[in-house]
Amino acid sequence: MERKPVVIGVAGGSGSGKTSVTKALYENFKGHSIMMIEQDYYYKDQSDLPLEERLKTNYDHPLAFDNDLLIEHLNQLLRYEPIEKPVYDYTIHTRSNEVVHVEPKDVIILEGILILEDERLRELMDIKLYVDTDADLRIIRRLLRDIKERGRSMDSVIEQYVNVVRPMHNQFIEPTKRYADIIIPEGGHNRVAIDLMVTKIQTILEQKSFL
Ligand SMILES: Nc1ncnc2c1ncn2[C@@H]1O[C@H](COP(=O)(O)OP(=O)(O)O)[C@@H](O)[C@H]1O
Numbered sequence: 609m610e611r612k613p614v615v616i617g618v619a620g621g622s623g624s625g626k627t628s629v630t631k632a633l634y635e636n637f638k639g640h641s642i643m644m645i646e647q648d649y650y651y652k653d654q655s656d657l658p659l660e661e662r663l664k665t666n667y668d669h670p671l672a673f674d675n676d677l678l679i680e681h682l683n684q685l686l687r688y689e690p691i692e693k694p695v696y697d698y699t700i701h702t703r704s705n706e707v708v709h710v711e712p713k714d715v716i717i718l719e720g721i722l723i724l725e726d727e728r729l730r731e732l733m734d735i736k737l738y739v740d741t742d743a744d745l746r747i748i749r750r751l752l753r754d755i756k757e758r759g760r761s762m763d764s765v766i767e768q769y770v771n772v773v774r775p776m777h778n779q780f781i782e783p784t785k786r787y788a789d790i791i792i793p794e795g796g797h798n799r800v801a802i803d804l805m806v807t808k809i810q811t812i813l814e815q816k817s818f819l
């Protein structure tokens with residue numbers, strides 16, 4: 609059988625716990641051939657725009673992402689070729705000048721709010737997960753995280769949530785739940801769901817004789 613990496617997609621709303629699920633899966637396979645790709649790192653480059661313009665961008669719309677580049681990189685990894693992964697800086701709302709050299713791995717976890725929205729991305733995934741967390745918990749988690757880690761004020765997070773994040777979630781993100789193979793309630797602290805996923809990934813890897 610031709611050797612081809614396994615691609616696991618982890619979708620869900622902002623603050624749902626996608627990163628936490630992805631990290632939990634990653635930790636379980638530490639020492640094995642596994643990597644993460646964040647769709648957020650593939651936001652379109654906006655370095656040509658001044659900061660005040662970048663603040664007005666709708667970051668929750670499918671057109672905000674450079675999915676062409678993401679798909680190109682995924683296809684390279686599926687051919688076991690390395691990529692130069694972009695780096696995104698949330699504090700200045702654009703890609704940084706750096707790229708990170710990433711070697712191909714047997715397991716690729718692709719994580720992002722809109723990864724299930726693009727049919728071309730869905731077709732590259734072996735398993736599709738949707739982390740499903742109530743809106744009140746998502747906004748609370750995002751508020752705490754964005755103030756602590758993404759250089760944001762409480763007012764700006766709330767204003768963006770009400771005017772952009774919430775309507776875009778309802779229009780574009782929530783409907784992609786129907787493409788998921790598995791829906792995980794509450795995210796990264798759902799140990800039962802994580803353990804089930806770990807077992808499933810192990811089975812796939814054994815079938816492919818990767819373990
Ligand atoms: N089950 C949980 N209970 C409490 N906090 C959580 C839980 N899952 C995630 N968090 C926290 O909520 C914030 C958002 O989670 P994260 O995994 O970054 O979500 P996403 O990647 O979907 O935006 C993080 O600070 C994370 O530590």
Ligand SMILES: O=c1ccn([C@@H]2O[C@H](COP(=O)(O)O)[C@@H](O)[C@H]2O)c(=O)[nH]1
Binds near residue numbers: 621622623626668773
């Ligand atoms: O420059 C940016 C880029 C993105 N965002 C917000 O980030 C979330 C997606 O990241 P999660 O880790 O899934 O929360 C998205 O809802 C964007 O609104 C931003 O504010 N600024």
